[in-house]
Amino acid sequence: MSETPVLDSAAVRWSAPPAERAGRPLLVLMHGYGSDENDLFALAPHLPAEYVVAAVRAPLSPPFPTPGWSWYPIEGLHGRDPDIATASARALVTWIDGVRADAASVGVLGFSQGGVMAIEALRLAPDAFSFAVSLAGYANPHPLPGDAALAERRPPVFWGRGALDDVIPAPLVAHTVQWLPGHVELSGRVYPGLAHAVSADELSDVSTFLRKQLPEA
Template sequence: MIVVPPLDADAVLWSVPPEERAGRPLLVLLHGYGSHEEDLFGLASFLPEEFVIAAVRAPLSPPFPAPGWSWFPIEGLHARRGEAVTAATERLLTWLDEQTDGPTIGLLGFSQGAVIALQALRLQPTRFAFAVALAGFVADEPVPTDAALAAVRPPVFWGRGARDEVIPEERIAHTSQWLPGHVDLSGRVYPGLAHSVSQDELDDVVLFLRQRLAAKAAPE
């Protein structure tokens, strides 16, 4: 059994104070393995200012001597168990229930954080407006609400580096097959990019986010 502690609400970094958050779209940043909430928060100044940005800290400490925090274990079989991914994602959903009330919520995750972002879409398909998944993948095991996600088909941007040697090829193959059948997929493979984020990728993410804002503002 995977035991995942709650997210630390005091560790969340916000782009604006509480009095400036009401009624604005929320973008939640989810960092990767062995990292921390300050990592992706460094991108906040480059992202559209219409969003309230919240960078959360993953709930688990990797085994010594690895630094930082993680969303789920990657040792042995844990790397393939959807149970661990779901348990961590449920902690994120609980934090959102308790700490946020934004009318629109989007997710942006890197590596493990991208896995959590996509799993959140799977668990609650109608809750999130979109997801950005960078250098990540879809967890292997089916989720009961996958069919509901395929019916909703929220927008997803999936970006990855052509020279990323961290994410196994079979995970990329599975994700490449799975995403088009469940979401409105866009994205790009970046030549020469390893397990990181490039300026070209950041530019594409900003464009994707601006498109989401424009779609939200357009009359129905």
């Protein structure tokens, strides 16, 4: 747990080759626990084509026999440790800083643990991102140095979750319900009948939100 997380640049899925990325808005996707970069990349065809999509792989390995990768542990003594989540988010911000180049804008979108990363990255670097999308995620209940600047800037954030989602602990959902409106321009929706997943209705709402965040020509 003491090692500094680092994202593997060789494990990133891009929707466009380097020659086709200049000057376009960049959207970085973060998967959930036990998954990998291929998971959310499957959403790319359903998102506005103006974005260059980059789906990254989380830097940590869950304990055997859980497959895939994680942003922070959910089990044992370090389960949901916000400091580990913050360390992974710092690694994410560092990687984005290295690839953003002349992107017209940069946004982050994540599911579950990736949704936590989206909010955490926004809190770490409020001026670095134009918006965030958190699907079935939450805001960690610990202060970060960028929180005051975030509350002043109030970037747009879409937070979607299922009414039947019992994976995210209720106290974390309750904290997020209170915390987000005081720090961001929130677009939130709870989807009836949805558990810990992404529905077609939610994906449609996300696509609409993303279109509204496109930089003006």
